[in-house]
Amino acid sequence: MELFLDTANINEIREALGLGLISGVTTNPTLIAKEKVDFQERVREIAKLIYPGPVSVEVLAQDAEGMLKEAVEYSSWEPNIVIKVPIIKEGLKALKKIHEKGIKTNVTLVFSLNQALLAALSGATYVSPFVGRLDDVGHDGMELVSQISTVYNMYGFPTRIIAASIRHPLHVIQAASVGAHIATIPFSVLEGMIKHPLTEIGVKRFLDDYQKAKEFLEKK
Numbered sequence: 001m002e003l004f005l006d007t008a009n010i011n012e013i014r015e016a017l018g019l020g021l022i023s024g025v026t027t028n029p030t031l032i033a034k035e036k037v038d039f040q041e042r043v044r045e046i047a048k049l050i051y052p053g054p055v056s057v058e059v060l061a062q063d064a065e066g067m068l069k070e071a072v073e074y075s076s077w078e079p080n081i082v083i084k085v086p087i088i089k090e091g092l093k094a095l096k097k098i099h100e101k102g103i104k105t106n107v108t109l110v111f112s113l114n115q116a117l118l119a120a121l122s123g124a125t126y127v128s129p130f131v132g133r134l135d136d137v138g139h140d141g142m143e144l145v146s147q148i149s150t151v152y153n154m155y156g157f158p159t160r161i162i163a164a165s166i167r168h169p170l171h172v173i174q175a176a177s178v179g180a181h182i183a184t185i186p187f188s189v190l191e192g193m194i195k196h197p198l199t200e201i202g203v204k205r206f207l208d209d210y211q212k213a214k215e216f217l218e219k220k
Contacts, residue, residue: 001176004054004162004184008032008042012187013049019190026056026106026128026164026184028084040077047078056106056126058084064093071098071105082125084108087115092122099123106162116148120157128184131175132165141165142174149179169193 004024005016008031016022025046032039047055055078059070067090071083082104085091091107098105099122106126107119111134119127129148131141145163152159162182163175169192175183185193 001180002182003172003190004056004182005190006031006164006166006184006186008035008037008046009187010042010045010049013046016187016190017049021190022050022053024053024055024182024184025050026084026162028058028108029060043074043081044077047080051078051080054080054082054104056082056084056108058086058108059094062088062090064090064097067091067094068097071103072101075103082106084128085124087119092118095119095122095124108164111144113144113147113151116144116161117151120152120159124159126160126162126182128162128164130165131163131171132167134165135167142171142178145175145180146178153179 002023003021004026005013005022006026007013008027013025032042035042043057057074059067061067061070067085074083075081083098084106085095086109087107095105095107104125106128107124108128110116110119110127110129116127116129127148129144131145134141134144145161148161160181162184163180164184166172166183166185166189169189172183172185172189172193
């Protein structure tokens with residue numbers, strides 16, 4: 001199980017790298033727009049920081065030809081860039097051609113097993129089921145991850161599963177339990193995974209006991 005960071009914020013990536021916990025980054029147009037920076041400059045900055053780990057960058061075109069053109073351009077920026085392609089008809093048309101050019105892909109906005117199966121058959125490197133968004137509309141996002149894992153293992157598909165749209169630390173535990181290869185998480189979720197109230201109480205108690213022992217010895 002690997003962890004990717006779902007962000008375009010350089011400070012968050014640096015801090016997560018400092019912890020030694022992440023091995024890749026996923027971005028999308030919304031995350032990059034939020035940073036109010038030049039698209040290409042930020043993508044290249046992230047790619048250099050996380051190298052040799054993968055950085056997923058989403059195409060913006062809505063037609064297969066435009067997607068292919070963007071995929072070729074984006075992948076030329078840095079060697080570890082992965083192209084995110086939406087699972088729509090034009091995306092599938094583009095995906096096969098992108099794969100044939102040896103460019104790694106991440107099929108995104110996946111909400112069904114059918115979509116995940118099509119992605120794998122088209123040669124996707126990664127597939128990203130959006131578990132949080134499924135939960136939001138009353139479906140079980142992790143059940144989809146479990147179904148994808150079962151089918152991929154049954155037929156030996158090399159496509160790796162990225163549990164995306166992760167909302168809280170429990171999602172990460174569930175993703176690991178049902179066979180996701182990767183969870184891509186916001187920085188806030190990474191912080192939440194580290195913290196536990198009993199750990200904080202335990203650290204405080206150790207420090208308090210040490211201080212009491214020190215004061216006792218100083219009085220002797």
